[in-house]
Amino acid sequence: xxxxxxxxxxxxxxxNRSSLHKLMQxxxxxxxxxxxxxxxxxxxxxxxxxxxxxxxxxLNKGMTRFVGFGNFEFLFGRETFWMVVYQSxxxxxxxxxxxxxxxxxxxxxxxxxxxxxxxxxxxxxxxPWVIPPAMSTLAWLWLFDPSYSAINWILAHFGxxxxxxxxxxxxxxxxxxxxxxxxxxxxxxxxxxAALKSVPEQLYEAASIDGxxxxxxxxxxxxxxxxxxxxxxxxxxxxxxxxxxxxxxxLTAGGPLNSTHIFGTWAxxxxxxxxxxxxxxxxxxxxxxxxAVAATFILRDITKRGSEV
Amino acid sequence: MANxxxxxxxxxxxxxxxxxxxxxxxxxxxxxxxxxxxxIFFLMPPIYMLIxxxxxxxxxxxxxxxxxxxNPTLENYIELLTQNHYLTFFRNSAIVSVCVVAVTMVISVxxxxxxxxxxxxxxxxxxxxxxxxxxxxxxxxFIPLFKMFAWVxxxxxxxxxxxxxxxxxxxxxxxVPFCTWIMIGYFASIPKELDEAALIDGxxxxxxxxxxxxxxxxxxxxxxxxxxxxxxxxxFLYPLAFTTSATELVLPVGIITTLIKGDVFNWGQIxxxxxxxxAPPLVIYAFLMDYYIAGLTAGATKG
Numbered sequence: 347x348x349x350x351x352x353x354x355x356x357x358x359x360x361x362n363r364s365s366l367h368k369l370m371q372x373x374x375x376x377x378x379x380x381x382x383x384x385x386x387x388x389x390x391x392x393x394x395x396x397x398x399x400x401x402x403x404x405l406n407k408g409m410t411r412f413v414g415f416g417n418f419e420f421l422f423g424r425e426t427f428w429m430v431v432y433q434s435x436x437x438x439x440x441x442x443x444x445x446x447x448x449x450x451x452x453x454x455x456x457x458x459x460x461x462x463x464x465x466x467x468x469x470x471x472x473x474p475w476v477i478p479p480a481m482s483t484l485a486w487l488w489l490f491d492p493s494y495s496a497i498n499w500i501l502a503h504f505g506x507x508x509x510x511x512x513x514x515x516x517x518x519x520x521x522x523x524x525x526x527x528x529x530x531x532x533x534x535x536x537x538x539x540a541a542l543k544s545v546p547e548q549l550y551e552a553a554s555i556d557g558x559x560x561x562x563x564x565x566x567x568x569x570x571x572x573x574x575x576x577x578x579x580x581x582x583x584x585x586x587x588x589x590x591x592x593x594x595x596x597l598t599a600g601g602p603l604n605s606t607h608i609f610g611t612w613a614x615x616x617x618x619x620x621x622x623x624x625x626x627x628x629x630x631x632x633x634x635x636x637x638a639v640a641a642t643f644i645l646r647d648i649t650k651r652g653s654e655v
Numbered sequence: 656m657a658n659x660x661x662x663x664x665x666x667x668x669x670x671x672x673x674x675x676x677x678x679x680x681x682x683x684x685x686x687x688x689x690x691x692x693x694x695i696f697f698l699m700p701p702i703y704m705l706i707x708x709x710x711x712x713x714x715x716x717x718x719x720x721x722x723x724x725x726n727p728t729l730e731n732y733i734e735l736l737t738q739n740h741y742l743t744f745f746r747n748s749a750i751v752s753v754c755v756v757a758v759t760m761v762i763s764v765x766x767x768x769x770x771x772x773x774x775x776x777x778x779x780x781x782x783x784x785x786x787x788x789x790x791x792x793x794x795x796x797f798i799p800l801f802k803m804f805a806w807v808x809x810x811x812x813x814x815x816x817x818x819x820x821x822x823x824x825x826x827x828x829x830x831v832p833f834c835t836w837i838m839i840g841y842f843a844s845i846p847k848e849l850d851e852a853a854l855i856d857g858x859x860x861x862x863x864x865x866x867x868x869x870x871x872x873x874x875x876x877x878x879x880x881x882x883x884x885x886x887x888x889x890x891f892l893y894p895l896a897f898t899t900s901a902t903e904l905v906l907p908v909g910i911i912t913t914l915i916k917g918d919v920f921n922w923g924q925i926x927x928x929x930x931x932x933x934a935p936p937l938v939i940y941a942f943l944m945d946y947y948i949a950g951l952t953a954g955a956t957k958g
Contacts, residue, residue: 373775378775380765380769381775383765387827387828391796391824392796396795398802399796455690467690470697472940473940476947477701477937480911481930481933494716528697533951585792618801623798640790641790644790645783
């Protein structure tokens with residue numbers, strides 16, 4: 347295959363070629379040109395802004411003067427910043443753990459039922475993932491409404507007093523995580539279901555013959571076989587959840603008293619709405635370490651699998 | 656699956672047949688029971704959207720059963736669809752999404768072909784780089800982009816802020832890396848014999864791409880197209896940061912900024928707008944579920 351394009355010019359072209367023309371006909375040059383739009387897009391709209399963010403973070407508010415680590419020092423001295431760090435970690439880690447557990451459990455239930463019904467159930471259970479998050483979060487906002495909450499209406503029948511879903515710090519933190527879990531666990535379910543289907547039946551038969559109980563089958567057969575998918579799904583989700591914006595923005599807009607702000611929403615509040623672009627850039631840069639760690643692990647997994655195949 | 660193993664064992668030993676099949680039946684019942692519970696949890700918000708959208712504002716603010724519609728009405732739908740704004744948002748969203756899908760597929764299919772089959776200097780690094788790009792979230796990029804747009808305006812006099820077409824430039828950063836990545840996977844899985852045969856028959860690389868790779872990898876292309884569409888339809892941060900006037904907004908931002916006026920929430924219309932806004936991805940999903948799911952799982956399994 348390596349010489350498809352190298353040979354094809356000789357098929358279609360005569361001898362009279364200028365050197366530029368010859369260069370244009372070389373396979374690697376053509377390949378490079380074909381990838382050029384992608385390269386330009388990535389360089390101009392992703393790589394450059396990412397680097398530019400670092401530069402911006404070292405300027406003063408009016409972006410006229412270099413202040414070094416001034417913005418970071420300012421952030422370290424603010425209580426709100428530490429609250430955002432705490433909430434971002436709490437939000438991302440708790441949500442990913444619950445998404446993984448719920449996804450795993452639901453995938454098992456779907457896998458348990460006769461295969462002709464599986465498609466229908468799978469289709470139904472993936473709906474939260476399909477609806478644009480900003481729209482479904484609006485539905486949650488309405489379900490959580492302080493005075494007309496439909497969930498509180500149901501709870502009232504069980505004698506539970508109205509819950510201030512978005513009004514009190516702890517409940518608001520719970521609510522944003524709940525909505526994130528609601529949106530994200532179907533994705534885990536789909537990934538785990540695909541992985542479950544790829545576990546060879548014989549392994550379970552062998553385990554049954556050896557007298558394994560159901561949790562031994564899960565612990566010693568299912569989990570080891572699915573380890574790769576579980577890890578990669580969780581890491582992907584960690585990145586997306588950590589960098590989340592829509593859910594928090596729509597549901598609580600960071601409130602009450604900034605207690606549900608995560609890096610993305612606080613950077614927006616400070617940088618765009620507050621007009622302090624360098625400070626906003628500095629806030630968003632704090633996402634980089636955790637993203638880099640997760641990305642390293644994902645990449646290692648991907649290249650490892652690439653070399654296995 | 657565990658149960659089928661038990662059932663297989665049970666037929667071999669007829670003595671234990673009764674208890675084994677009872678176990679299996681109970682396992683199945685419990686599975687259905689929990690699936691129903693989870694389905695209620697997962698489908699509650701969209702169903703409540705539909706319920707609210709069919710109510711009058713008087714009924715919404717009355718202290719009646721919120722889960723029941725006493726006086727069904729289409730008033731919200733009519734009002735929303737006769738307002739100019741909502742249709743503008745819908746049109747903006749549709750144009751942006753369709754353009755982004757077209758741009759994305761052209762860029763990523765061609766680039767994926769080059770990266771998967773026509774190796775060149777640095778192509779392996781570039782493939783990894785594309786994947787890394789997919790992992791960079793938009794929450795990291797919107798502030799520098801905001802500043803870059805201001806610079807473009809000062810230098811070239813092109814105002815990128817507050818125009819819906821700016822989103823056509825921005826969204827490909829979210830869609831192209833992933834689509835390229837899954838297309839590389841699909842292209843790499845095509846047997847080399849196929850394009851070698853084409854080569855022997857004297858096909859050029861353009862012909863190899865259009866006559867062999869695109870038809871064979873069509874499921875992958877459909878999956879990538881669906882992905883690109885749903886991502887651009889749902890994107891919220893970029894339009895919120897870069898567009899402000901009512902005529903330039905796309906759906907998610909439009910609903911939130913125009914239907915919520917101060918502290919007045921017109922819930923009937925908000926839910927109607929959100930439901931109609933969620934409709935295009937849901938319709939695509941309903942008809943192309945298998946491709947949709949293939950695209951979802953491709954990121955991790957096609958690697």
